Amino acid sequence: MQTFGQQLINGLSLGSIYALLALGYTMVYGIIKLINFAHGDIYMLGAFWGYYSISYFHFNFWLALFSAMVVCAIIGVVIEYFAYRPLRHSARITALITAIGVSFLLENGMSYLVGANARSFPQAIRVVTYHWLGLRVSNIQLLILGTACALMILLEVIIKRTKMGKAMRAVSVDPEAAQLVGINLNQTISFTFALGSAMAGAAGVLIGLYYNSIDPLMGMTPGIKAFVAAVIGGIGSVPGASLGGFIIGLLETAVQAVGLSAYKDAVVYFVLIVILLVLPAGIFGKRTREKV
Amino acid sequence: MLNVKDLVVNYGAIQAVKRVSFNVQQGEIVTLIGANGAGKSTLLHTISGLMRPASGSITYLDQPIQKLAAPKIVRAGISQVPEGRHVFPGLSVQENLQMGAFLRQDHAAVSQAFEEVYTYFPILKKRRHQDAATLSGGEQQMLAMGRALMAKPKLMLLDEPSMGLAPLFISEIFDIIQAIHQAGTTVLLIEQNAKQALKVADRGYVLASGQVKLSGTGAELLATPAVQQAYLGG
Ligand SMILES: Nc1ncnc2c1ncn2[C@@H]1O[C@H](COP(=O)(O)OP(=O)(O)OP(=O)(O)O)[C@@H](O)[C@H]1O
Ligand SMILES: [Mg+2]
Numbered sequence: 001m002q003t004f005g006q007q008l009i010n011g012l013s014l015g016s017i018y019a020l021l022a023l024g025y026t027m028v029y030g031i032i033k034l035i036n037f038a039h040g041d042i043y044m045l046g047a048f049w050g051y052y053s054i055s056y057f058h059f060n061f062w063l064a065l066f067s068a069m070v071v072c073a074i075i076g077v078v079i080e081y082f083a084y085r086p087l088r089h090s091a092r093i094t095a096l097i098t099a100i101g102v103s104f105l106l107e108n109g110m111s112y113l114v115g116a117n118a119r120s121f122p123q124a125i126r127v128v129t130y131h132w133l134g135l136r137v138s139n140i141q142l143l144i145l146g147t148a149c150a151l152m153i154l155l156e157v158i159i160k161r162t163k164m165g166k167a168m169r170a171v172s173v174d175p176e177a178a179q180l181v182g183i184n185l186n187q188t189i190s191f192t193f194a195l196g197s198a199m200a201g202a203a204g205v206l207i208g209l210y211y212n213s214i215d216p217l218m219g220m221t222p223g224i225k226a227f228v229a230a231v232i233g234g235i236g237s238v239p240g241a242s243l244g245g246f247i248i249g250l251l252e253t254a255v256q257a258v259g260l261s262a263y264k265d266a267v268v269y270f271v272l273i274v275i276l277l278v279l280p281a282g283i284f285g286k287r288t289r290e291k292v
Numbered sequence: 293m294l295n296v297k298d299l300v301v302n303y304g305a306i307q308a309v310k311r312v313s314f315n316v317q318q319g320e321i322v323t324l325i326g327a328n329g330a331g332k333s334t335l336l337h338t339i340s341g342l343m344r345p346a347s348g349s350i351t352y353l354d355q356p357i358q359k360l361a362a363p364k365i366v367r368a369g370i371s372q373v374p375e376g377r378h379v380f381p382g383l384s385v386q387e388n389l390q391m392g393a394f395l396r397q398d399h400a401a402v403s404q405a406f407e408e409v410y411t412y413f414p415i416l417k418k419r420r421h422q423d424a425a426t427l428s429g430g431e432q433q434m435l436a437m438g439r440a441l442m443a444k445p446k447l448m449l450l451d452e453p454s455m456g457l458a459p460l461f462i463s464e465i466f467d468i469i470q471a472i473h474q475a476g477t478t479v480l481l482i483e484q485n486a487k488q489a490l491k492v493a494d495r496g497y498v499l500a501s502g503q504v505k506l507s508g509t510g511a512e513l514l515a516t517p518a519v520q521q522a523y524l525g526g
Pocket of ligand 2: 332333334375451
């Protein structure tokens with residue numbers, strides 16, 4: 001029971017980071033039907049921004065988190081503008097391959113600029129471990145969980161309540177009709193990239209704090225897992241992405257807990273396959289036909 | 293008010309609109325009738341800025357608008373009710389209407405627009421918290437019209453508003469179009485339902501294979517044998 005509780009806490013902390021990342025995949029897919037393979041690398045850039053801003057500019061954790069979100073939002077918007085926008089009317093596969101190219105560019109560009117070795121993330125917050133009912137919970141875990149949940153709630157409010165959020169949903173479901181009411185597609189798409197990339201930037205800083213180690217390729221595996229999370233939740237669905245993230249985090253932790261660490265990634269893909277067989281549109285996916 | 297001159301619009305190699313000219317004067321209801329594939333929707337999409345003409349011009353209030361992007365055209369006062377409603381599923385009725393006022397900043401004027409729309413379409417007020425996707429076809433048509441009205445257009449473009457509706461509903465929609473017109477909005481109405489459209493229209497144009505074949509007042513066209521044969525069932 002204790003182990004269960006312990007793993008639950010570990011799984012939720014990890015899951016909340018996947019959830020933050022999955023949100024970006026799902027929002028971008030929702031609006032331009034692109035699987036943004038460079039999304040995991042935005043998260044890596046967020047982690048590096050956190051690293052430099054804390055080590056060299058002596059930012060405190062909150063300032064590092066906030067500035068990483070802003071910086072990543074800008075990077076996301078710039079990538080969309082230069083890499084994806086010119087391909088808006090090309091075949092989907094073209095944009096997809098471009099996304100993979102952007103991902104390589106960011107990974108190798110960073111390896112070139114800062115070196116490929118892992119470096120340890122500065123401890124912006126002193127680790128305190130609480131013992132509670134026999135469980136070990138660190139303040140970092142609580143911080144990650146709390147921050148991630150707060151950001152998800154914030155995102156939900158933006159999407160549900162603000163005018164830009166509603167415009168985003170309108171563009172996702174019907175870009176032509178959205179233009180006919182005066183919504184500017186480019187602005188709305190930029191806004192979506194900004195939101196999604198800001199979430200990835202936050203996730204990058206949080207993971208730096210959690211795992212203590214960052215490197216230019218750190219975005220690859222979490223990027224793929226977050227993508228899987230988005231698919232499991234139903235790609236295009238915001239609550240689905242959050243749920244999917246938590247599912248993947250819990251699953252991965254559970255697999256490690258039973259001593260199958262070596263298979264943790266394989267299990268994630270296995271679950272993906274099973275879910276897609278049972279629920280082809282994901283948990284929250286709409287089963288309506290896709291417009292061609 | 294709106295002056296379309298020698299307009300040519302292509303889809304790749306397919307010429308959908310071939311040198312079409314027509315005009316709409318302020319305060320009129322003008323109808324464009326034509327069979328499936330005549331090029332009616334293509335024409336409206338070009339006026340709304342979703343498509344670019346290959347040649348020709350579109351002048352609105354003495355300004356060329358054929359190069360403007362869609363949001364600028366809405367801002368200039370032209371709103372379209374697209375063929376097949378195209379309401380936003382997943383957004384409530386109220387949110388759909390709010391999107392119709394996307395470009396308007398004046399909150400007081402927007403709440404007034406809500407009141408106006410709810411006066412034309414009381415059913416929308418009753419359904420305002422409902423997902424637009426759950427409305428019936430007729431209600432979706434009303435929502436699409438309401439959404440266009442939210443922008444307070446000077447010129448309203450309607451693309452086959454009667455499509456797929458029961459006769460009773462069709463006459464209700466036509467009554468509301470006339471009421472909107474009476475309240476000061478100029479109307480360009482596209483229809484396959486030629487009889488009803490020509491009855492309410494000041495003037496009409498008959499479009500076939502991307503070209504204007506006939507034009508005249510509503511009454512004249514109704515009396516034209518060619519129109520009767522082709523569109524009014526003999
Ligand atoms: N996206 C497209 N790509 C290629 N051709 C198109 C496209 N949309 C329309 N067309 C062609 O252009 C022509 C005019 O189509 P349009 O939709 O404007 O007709 P319409 O008069 O609105 O017909 P309907 O009454 O069926 O709505 C048709 O021949 C159609 O096949
Ligand atoms: Mg049409």
